[in-house]
Amino acid sequence: MKPSKQIYANYTLEDFEVWKLLFNRQIEYLEDKVATEFLESLEKVDFTSDRIPNFEEVNNTLSKYTGWQIITVPNLAPADIFFNHLSKKRFTATCWLRAIDQIDYLEEPDMFHDVFAHTPLLSNKEYTDFFQKMGQRAIQVICEPEKVTMLQRLYWFTIEFGLIKSSEETKIYGAGIISSKSEAEYSLSNEPTKLEYDVAKIMNHPFRTDVIQDTYYVIDSFEQLSKSFDQIDTQLFS
Numbered sequence: 001m002k003p004s005k006q007i008y009a010n011y012t013l014e015d016f017e018v019w020k021l022l023f024n025r026q027i028e029y030l031e032d033k034v035a036t037e038f039l040e041s042l043e044k045v046d047f048t049s050d051r052i053p054n055f056e057e058v059n060n061t062l063s064k065y066t067g068w069q070i071i072t073v074p075n076l077a078p079a080d081i082f083f084n085h086l087s088k089k090r091f092t093a094t095c096w097l098r099a100i101d102q103i104d105y106l107e108e109p110d111m112f113h114d115v116f117a118h119t120p121l122l123s124n125k126e127y128t129d130f131f132q133k134m135g136q137r138a139i140q141v142i143c144e145p146e147k148v149t150m151l152q153r154l155y156w157f158t159i160e161f162g163l164i165k166s167s168e169e170t171k172i173y174g175a176g177i178i179s180s181k182s183e184a185e186y187s188l189s190n191e192p193t194k195l196e197y198d199v200a201k202i203m204n205h206p207f208r209t210d211v212i213q214d215t216y217y218v219i220d221s222f223e224q225l226s227k228s229f230d231q232i233d234t235q236l237f238s
């Protein structure tokens with residue numbers, strides 16, 4: 001049974017070791033490859049290699065910047081619960097870490113993915129405006145599975161696997177890439193297809209969760225995301 005509540009005293013030395021190893025490795029690798037907005041937000045939430053984040057402290061910090069909160073779930077939340085929380089500025093996160101002998105193997109998202117890769121940007125206003133609106137739209141269409149699927153695709157190709165072009169350089173902002181060294185390497189190589197952010201295309205683009213992505217969508221800025229809701233609404237409601 002995975003924990004459904006963070007009890008800080010229950011973290012083991014191995015947990016601290018896993019956090020440290022992954023944190024140092026990803027920071028070293030990502031420093032010049034990840035969006036500057038992510039690095040800035042990492043400083044805001046004050047994550048370090050020697051300390052597993054304490055959710056209460058993270059929430060105090062986030063409330064100062066955007067009012068978002070992380071709430072603990074034992075495993076990946078079902079779509080309706082996940083989107084409902086998003087619509088209310090809450091992000092569902094696990095609080096357990098993978099074992100050290102599974103350091104490169106992620107069967108399902110653990111807190112290194114949920115907290116290291118997702119949480120810092122919850123302190124960024126433009127990013128969270130987009131994220132919250134996505135949740136609100138999903139709740140509006142929750143009884144229409146095809147429309148929920150369209151929003152899941154939007155989530156997938158932005159929040160999880162999005163790239164951003166800043167000053168002519170393509171960088172990473174998607175959490176699925178931030179928490180995986182191999183996907184980070186691959187996403188910035190010349191192998192995958194990289195397309196400009198296109199709401200209609202994304203919402204009609206099926207994805208697979210069991211393989212590395214073959215296509216990534218590149219945004220210009222987080223502002224582009226938050227300003228794309230007219231196009232999103234056209235896809236959903238016309």
Ligand SMILES: [Fe+2]
Pocket residue numbers: 109113114118160175176
């Ligand atoms: Fe994720």
